[in-house]
Every structure is written in structure tokens, then in C-alpha cells.
Amino acid sequence: MDIKKIDKEVNKAVRLIRRGYKRDYIIEKLNCVYFDREKIFEIAKCRIKARKKFGEFAEKLFFDEEGLRYATPPLIADYRARRIKGDIVADICCGVGMQLIYFSRYVERAIGVEIDSFRAELAILNAMAMNAKIEIIKGDALSKKIFDEIDADCIFCDPSRKEKEEKRKFETLLPNPLKVYNLYSSKTDRIAFELPPQISRDEIKIEGEKEYTSLNFSLNRLVLYTGELAQCDTSAVSLPSEERVTDLDEKIKLKKMDKALEYIYEVDGTIIKAGLLENLAGKIGFDGYVIQIGKRRSLLTSSDEYKSAFLKKYEIVAECNFDYHKLNHILKKLEAGKATLRISVEPEKYWKIRKKIEEGLEGERHFYIFKVKNKALVAEQII
Numbered sequence: 001m002d003i004k005k006i007d008k009e010v011n012k013a014v015r016l017i018r019r020g021y022k023r024d025y026i027i028e029k030l031n032c033v034y035f036d037r038e039k040i041f042e043i044a045k046c047r048i049k050a051r052k053k054f055g056e057f058a059e060k061l062f063f064d065e066e067g068l069r070y071a072t073p074p075l076i077a078d079y080r081a082r083r084i085k086g087d088i089v090a091d092i093c094c095g096v097g098m099q100l101i102y103f104s105r106y107v108e109r110a111i112g113v114e115i116d117s118f119r120a121e122l123a124i125l126n127a128m129a130m131n132a133k134i135e136i137i138k139g140d141a142l143s144k145k146i147f148d149e150i151d152a153d154c155i156f157c158d159p160s161r162k163e164k165e166e167k168r169k170f171e172t173l174l175p176n177p178l179k180v181y182n183l184y185s186s187k188t189d190r191i192a193f194e195l196p197p198q199i200s201r202d203e204i205k206i207e208g209e210k211e212y213t214s215l216n217f218s219l220n221r222l223v224l225y226t227g228e229l230a231q232c233d234t235s236a237v238s239l240p241s242e243e244r245v246t247d248l249d250e251k252i253k254l255k256k257m258d259k260a261l262e263y264i265y266e267v268d269g270t271i272i273k274a275g276l277l278e279n280l281a282g283k284i285g286f287d288g289y290v291i292q293i294g295k296r297r298s299l300l301t302s303s304d305e306y307k308s309a310f311l312k313k314y315e316i317v318a319e320c321n322f323d324y325h326k327l328n329h330i331l332k333k334l335e336a337g338k339a340t341l342r343i344s345v346e347p348e349k350y351w352k353i354r355k356k357i358e359e360g361l362e363g364e365r366h367f368y369i370f371k372v373k374n375k376a377l378v379a380e381q382i383i
Helices: 003-018 023-029 037-049 051-060 065-070 074-083 098-103 117-129 144-149 177-184 269-274 277-284 324-333 347-358
Strands: 088-091 109-114 135-138 154-157 191-195 209-215 219-225 234-239 243-246 263-267 289-292 299-302 311-321 336-341 365-372 375-382
Touching (some): 003 037, 003 117, 023 037, 037 051, 037 065, 051 074, 065 117, 074 098, 074 209, 074 219, 088 098, 098 117, 117 135, 154 177, 177 191, 263 269, 263 375, 269 277, 311 324, 311 365, 324 336, 324 347, 324 375
Parallel strands (some): 109 135, 209 234, 336 365
Antiparallel strands (some): 191 219, 209 219, 234 243, 263 299, 289 299, 311 375
């Protein structure tokens, strides 16, 4: 493959897309360079979208729609590559190769298997673009031919999944992790699976450490580590800080309280999903209470200050009954310019409520509005 010629056509399509030309016109203007014109157009569209996930690197990378959707963000890929140690790592569902490229930075050999021929070609192009030394095998990792070909002391598998599914299950992942584990555990017990982060722990049919990964204070990934790779039963890691909490950390029993003390702490949903709130409290020596635990937002309160990548800290500066006019009056006195709502509200009503609360604000300060019972809490974030 001539990466320079392919890249030239992709960049031509990118420029035409950004200028607002329609799909059919752009495809007509492209040349078939290794891939057909429709595929070059798809790569170009994905390159534009990829900037959000990959930053400036996106300008030289190659994705299809599904490959981009599930491609591992750089911070996570690098962390995971450092955690999954081995001389030879085989990524047996490598997709467009982003995780494999990061594996290659820390191991002697990085082998990728990809059943989709187009995606395997994109992985090769991405390795060229990133100057990574990897090996790509096209085919089914569960086939005897490829199984016999794989000689690795660590296996990584990121099975594909349905874009939308009411309830995530092992059985709907392709390939089924159980089949992969039963086959490859005859070669090594050091196997890791990326799983949908919202899957229930009851659905995970293989023993090992379940590591929930937060990226910028948001649940992003779940990896199951087996054998020697497992360090505990359940863990949570926050990136980029790499702060870690596990089920082995001492727990502190947290009591509930209906009112807020001096500080409010918003808890990263990753900790709640992992079931490690009391372990986090124990690790940082938290002396305080739970205000609420919810799917969208969980809050703690204390009179003391604590620091953790899994917590956002706010100082309460005022409180009143939850009334738009009272809140607006308080915010004006505080010289506020902005008031972000941290309450449960229907999305279509959010800006209507916020507009009322922010009406006439002309200051510089940014406040956050919480609601505990019927009380509105006006708080300022402490970084």
C-alpha cells in the first residue's frame, strides 16, 4: 500500500467535505487509490470526527465508522498497554489497530488479528502513520489455523457489540469472551477482555479483576483481567491522574444525611458503577455523609476538605427554597455571570430553567446549583 497516495486522496475529500460539497460530488472527484472512492469518502468523514477523540493525531489516521466508534482513546490505550505486561501480546480483535499500536511501544512483538479485511488494512495504515512495528493477521481468531499461528504470552480481546442494546450480555459480544477464554487459556492465563462498561457484573461469566476506567471524570471503559493480570476483584482508575481504588482498600461505612454541610462532593459515576464508594471513602479518610446516590449524580457532604480525582469539590455559599426568583436575587448579590444546574431535570426543560435563574446576571463568577430535598444550594467549585 502506498500510504502517501491514499492519504492525499483522503485529505482531498476532507477539504471538500469542509467546504460543504455534497457526498456524490465529492466521490466523483476522488480517484480510486487502493480503496474504492466510497471507502475513501468514509475514511475522510471519520478523520474529521476523530479529532474529538484523537486531537491532532486524527489528521493522519484511518478509520471506518465502526472502527472509530470503538477505537480506544490515547490516554486509555497507553495506560492499558503499560498495565498488560508481556513479551508478546496478541490483540485478537484489533479493529483499526489503535490499542495494538500502543501495545507495540512496550512489548517485543505486537500481533493483531482482525476478521474484517477492510479494517485490517486500516490497522496497517495506522501503524505506518504512527511508525509502529506491528503484525496483522487477517481472519477469525477462533479458527484453528489462526489459533495455531498465535504464539503470545498475553492475549487481549475487544469483542464487537451492537451499537444499541437494552441489556448488555456476554452472548451478544462477537466473539463470545467465553469461547475466546476456553480456547486461548490453553496457551496462557494472562487474558484481558474489554467489555461494555454498562454490563451487569452478574453477566460477566469469567473470573478476574473488573477494572472500570474513568476518562476526565466519566465512565469510559471496563476491562476484565484474568490470571496473573488480575490484582483484585474490582477496581476503578481515573485518567489522566491514574488514581486507583480497589475492593481491597479499607471501607468506611457512610451514613445518609438530608442537609448539606460546608462542602459538597460530586462522585465520579465510575466509582458508583464499580461499587467502590465506601472503599474510596476509606482510602481518603472521608468524614462525612451521603446526600444522594443516583444514576446521573451522586453527592457526598462534609465539613472538611478532601482531594481525589474521583471527586469534584464545591463550597456552599448560599441556600434557599428552590425558587427561580430567589436564586436569581442571590446570584446577582454574589456577582455571578453563570449558573450551571446540577439537578435532575428533563433535558428539554434545562435551558428554560437556567435562563430564568441567569436572567440579568452581569458578573464574572461561575456557580453551580444543587438541590437537596426542597432546598437549592448555591456552590462554587474548588479546583
